[in-house]
Amino acid sequence: MTSPxxxxxxxxxxxxxxxxxxxxxxxxxxxxxxxxxxxxxxDAAIVSTSDDARALLAESVADDVGAVGAYIAPVxxxxxxxxxxxxxxxxxxSKGLTIDLLPA
Amino acid sequence: xxxxxxxxRTLINERVSExxxxxxxxxxxxxxxxxxxxxxxxxxxxxxxxxxxFRVAIPYGTLSSKQLxxxxxxxxxxxxxxxxxxxxxNIQFNWIxxxxxxDALSDLAEVGIHAMQTSGNNMxxxxxxxxxxxxxxxxxxPRIWSEILRQHTTLHPEFSFLPRKFKIAITASEHDRAAIKxxxxxxRLHKNADGETGFEVLVGGGLGRTxxxxxxxxxxxxxxxxxxxxxxxxxxxNQYGRRDNIYKARIKILVHELGIEKFAREVDEEWRQxxxxxxxxxxxxxxxxxxxFSYPAYEKLPHMPDELKQAAHDPLFERWRKNSVAPHKVQGxxxxxxxxxxxxxxxxxxxxxxxxxxxxxxxxxxxxxxRVGHEQNLALPHVAKRDLxxxxxxxxxxxxxxxxxxxxxxxxxxxxxxxxxxxxxxxIPIAQELTRRFANxxxxxxxxxxxxxxxxxxxxxxHHHVGHIGILGVEKNGEExxxxxxxxxxDENAQMGVLIGPAVPYAEVADVIEDIVEAYLALxxxxxxxxxxxxxxxxVEPFKERVYATx
Amino acid sequence: xPLVKNGRITTDLFVHVAxxxxxxxxxxxxxxxxxxxxxxxxxxxxxxxxxxxWPNNRAVDxxxxxxxxxxxxxxxxxxxRDGRAYSQxxxxxxxxxxxxxxxxxxxxxxxxxxxxxxxGFDAFEVKKNADADAFAETMKRYSVFYQPTxxxxxxxxxxxxxxxxxESAGQ
Numbered sequence: 001m002t003s004p005x006x007x008x009x010x011x012x013x014x015x016x017x018x019x020x021x022x023x024x025x026x027x028x029x030x031x032x033x034x035x036x037x038x039x040x041x042x043d044a045a046i047v048s049t050s051d052d053a054r055a056l057l058a059e060s061v062a063d064d065v066g067a068v069g070a071y072i073a074p075v076x077x078x079x080x081x082x083x084x085x086x087x088x089x090x091x092x093x094s095k096g097l098t099i100d101l102l103p104a
Numbered sequence: 105x106x107x108x109x110x111x112x113r114t115l116i117n118e119r120v121s122e123x124x125x126x127x128x129x130x131x132x133x134x135x136x137x138x139x140x141x142x143x144x145x146x147x148x149x150x151x152x153x154x155x156x157x158f159r160v161a162i163p164y165g166t167l168s169s170k171q172l173x174x175x176x177x178x179x180x181x182x183x184x185x186x187x188x189x190x191x192x193x194n195i196q197f198n199w200i201x202x203x204x205x206x207d208a209l210s211d212l213a214e215v216g217i218h219a220m221q222t223s224g225n226n227m228x229x230x231x232x233x234x235x236x237x238x239x240x241x242x243x244x245x246p247r248i249w250s251e252i253l254r255q256h257t258t259l260h261p262e263f264s265f266l267p268r269k270f271k272i273a274i275t276a277s278e279h280d281r282a283a284i285k286x287x288x289x290x291x292r293l294h295k296n297a298d299g300e301t302g303f304e305v306l307v308g309g310g311l312g313r314t315x316x317x318x319x320x321x322x323x324x325x326x327x328x329x330x331x332x333x334x335x336x337x338x339x340x341x342n343q344y345g346r347r348d349n350i351y352k353a354r355i356k357i358l359v360h361e362l363g364i365e366k367f368a369r370e371v372d373e374e375w376r377q378x379x380x381x382x383x384x385x386x387x388x389x390x391x392x393x394x395x396x397f398s399y400p401a402y403e404k405l406p407h408m409p410d411e412l413k414q415a416a417h418d419p420l421f422e423r424w425r426k427n428s429v430a431p432h433k434v435q436g437x438x439x440x441x442x443x444x445x446x447x448x449x450x451x452x453x454x455x456x457x458x459x460x461x462x463x464x465x466x467x468x469x470x471x472x473x474x475r476v477g478h479e480q481n482l483a484l485p486h487v488a489k490r491d492l493x494x495x496x497x498x499x500x501x502x503x504x505x506x507x508x509x510x511x512x513x514x515x516x517x518x519x520x521x522x523x524x525x526x527x528x529x530x531x532i533p534i535a536q537e538l539t540r541r542f543a544n545x546x547x548x549x550x551x552x553x554x555x556x557x558x559x560x561x562x563x564x565x566x567h568h569h570v571g572h573i574g575i576l577g578v579e580k581n582g583e584e585x586x587x588x589x590x591x592x593x594x595d596e597n598a599q600m601g602v603l604i605g606p607a608v609p610y611a612e613v614a615d616v617i618e619d620i621v622e623a624y625l626a627l628x629x630x631x632x633x634x635x636x637x638x639x640x641x642x643x644v645e646p647f648k649e650r651v652y653a654t655x
Numbered sequence: 656x657p658l659v660k661n662g663r664i665t666t667d668l669f670v671h672v673a674x675x676x677x678x679x680x681x682x683x684x685x686x687x688x689x690x691x692x693x694x695x696x697x698x699x700x701x702x703x704x705x706x707x708x709w710p711n712n713r714a715v716d717x718x719x720x721x722x723x724x725x726x727x728x729x730x731x732x733x734x735x736r737d738g739r740a741y742s743q744x745x746x747x748x749x750x751x752x753x754x755x756x757x758x759x760x761x762x763x764x765x766x767x768x769x770x771x772x773x774x775g776f777d778a779f780e781v782k783k784n785a786d787a788d789a790f791a792e793t794m795k796r797y798s799v800f801y802q803p804t805x806x807x808x809x810x811x812x813x814x815x816x817x818x819x820x821x822e823s824a825g826q
Contacts, residue, residue: 025201026155261773265738382803
């Protein structure tokens with residue numbers, strides 16, 4: 001997992017969110033603009049500058065009891081403002097497994 | 105089976121209470137994640153992509169039916185109804201909630217199962233041959249020594265904060281089913297010229313970023329001295345193993361940097377000063393542990409019962425029997441492997457319902473005992489041959505009689521990017537696609553023994569280096585690519601596979617593997633020549649040409 | 656940082672003397688290894704008790720000539736993940752017979768107390784007050800121990816053997 005510290009130097013290349021796993025159950029969560037966490041990507045606070053991203057991350061990391069392993073993840077904004085995960089890893093975290101669990 | 109006594113049970117319960125307290129302090133904020141991480145890892149709890157992952161130990165791969173039912177219960181009650189058997193005789197649950205973990209552990213503790221040291225920088229679950237105690241020609245049941253080592257390594261006061269994780273595997277057979285040469289310490293039980301039982305000790309094996317085959321550090325260490333010798337190795341490692349770089353912290357790097365001779369001298373110097381210590385095992389102590397392994401009361405049964413003769417007319421049964429049934433040390437009995445590699449299924453997964461059903465079959469046909477092997481399959485170790493036809497029908501109904509053990513579709517795969525936070529690429533869908541490509545059992549039979557191992561990153565949990573064909577997922581510009589190696593093996597002749605060329609994209613992997621297999625079929629000098637032997641004879645070039653000529 | 660000794664929070668009688676700082680004329684002192692080795696006699700001959708803070712990357716063999724005159728040895732855990740001092744502690748206690756105070760310093764946390772005690776530590780500079788308060792309770796977490804160390808606790812194997820002997824004697 002990419003530690004937030006390693007990300008300090010990273011500049012974001014496009015719209016991004018802060019994501020983490022909720023401490024008590026491990027569920028994938030996104031930092032909201034109300035300083036909380038949501039399991040729904042569309043609730044996430046979107047940042048588009050590196051400074052805003054770092055600020056959102058710092059605030060998220062400080063909430064160690066709420067969620068763990070916070071980091072910045074890319075998103076794509078589709079037509080009509082629909083937010084989609086920006087890469088395969090985030091797609092899998094957001095939508096779940098890409099595989100069939102039972103033989104098919 | 106090893107019967108836990110009151111002391112073993114007390115310790116497991118004490119560990120559960122300790123972890124319950126640690127989780128409580130974490131959830132209240134008394135412990136930060138940084139402080140808690142090592143504590144949860146020491147008890148098998150990872151944080152993965154979707155949730156916490158919980159890894160439970162199955163020491164030396166032996167389970168009772170009662171224990172397997174309890175694993176099914178945990179899958180159902182605390183997870184999503186299935187579990188994943190790993191390459192080191194563990195089972196993983198992928199969706200566990202931290203807040204519920206202490207209860208899950210407590211349920212497991214009631215049947216003597218725990219998750220101690222299934223992760224973290226300590227001595228991991230001691231693994232062994234899944235056929236231990238039943239394979240013909242064994243020197244001795246290696247689980248006796250595995251259990252001695254399991255106890256000794258559990259909550260060890262000196263070695264619980266090593267530079268990096270530390271894995272020990274033990275075999276007592278000529279043919280190594282425990283992959284001891286890719287372990288930090290590999291132990292091969294054998295007898296010396298005086299007929300005494302002891303170990304060839306190998307050290308410094310491992311896969312990952314810098315793979316090494318273990319080297320022999322001592323050809324014979326007497327059984328009574330094995331704890332002190334292992335302790336000497338660990339003390340040298342604990343003091344001199346690198347802690348400045350996580351990628352150079354395994355003992356294999358220390359052994360490599362010092363050279364095996366110098367490392368061996370350091371260990372000998374340490375051992376000399378401790379070899380008459382309290383660690384020396386006298387006969388009575390070894391006998392005490394041995395006495396708590398119980399063996400079934402086997403019947404005197406014919407080598408070839410009528411039931412088997414009749415069933416031999418059914419070609420489907422015969423195909424399964426020839427593939428999945430192995431000789432037992434006792435006449436009239438067999439070892440039956442249960443393939444967890446159905447066509448199109450995730451390798452090594454079992455549903456809670458399957459686990460319960462296997463537990464019932466173990467009670468009915470295998471004296472209540474189940475084994476777990478590093479190839480991510482299960483086994484019933486004591487099946488009377490007369491029961492094989494009935495057992496086969498039952499397994500077939502459960503989807504556990506795929507006749508592909510050791511064949512091209514018996515794929516070892518890590519969870520990959522579908523679950524794992526370290527992965528660069530997916531493993532499971534690659535495996536699923538390959539099982540569909542080679543779904544025809546006659547073709548697979550014709551190809552013969554062929555191990556495909558898939559890892560979704562360089563950490564090599566899918567043992568790709570030692571697959572006859574190894575597939576390693578990498579990331580290139582945000583896309584999944586796969587490097588292919590051939591010629592690796594994990595047995596007594598262990599060696600690393602050789603890269604055949606540039607990585608190929610996700611969509612082309614199955615085509616490439618088909619090309620490699622077709623090349624082998626054209627190149628082998630007779631049907632009995634195994635894939636890995638053809639590669640050894642011809643090298644990678646002819647395979648490389650075949651794969652890259654058209655790409 | 657509270658000091659736990661003999662199972663209780665106690666006053667630290669040892670003064671930590673930094674490199675280059677002046678050595679007090681009397682009273683117990685803990686000095687860094689390099690300073691101690693510069694002139695061991697000067698420190699050992701003082702009126703007060705002498706202790707040394709020993710780094711975890713230096714063999715304890717260098718301390719062996721002075722063990723019977725040292726009142727305390729402090730071993731260091733730069734982070735709780737770095738376990739080298741456990742080996743040093745066992746070597747000092749079990750191989751070299753050191754019987755003075757053996758102190759754990761650095762990132763000393765509650766969840767390591769049992770391991771440390773088993774390795775031979777008997778004094779703990781505990782990082783958090785709450786952990787120091789919980790010391791006695793934490794030490795009661797385990798009653799079964801698999802490994803023989805020099806701490807005198809009876810191992811599971813020994814208890815089993817004793818049980819066997821008493822069973823066979825009773826027959």
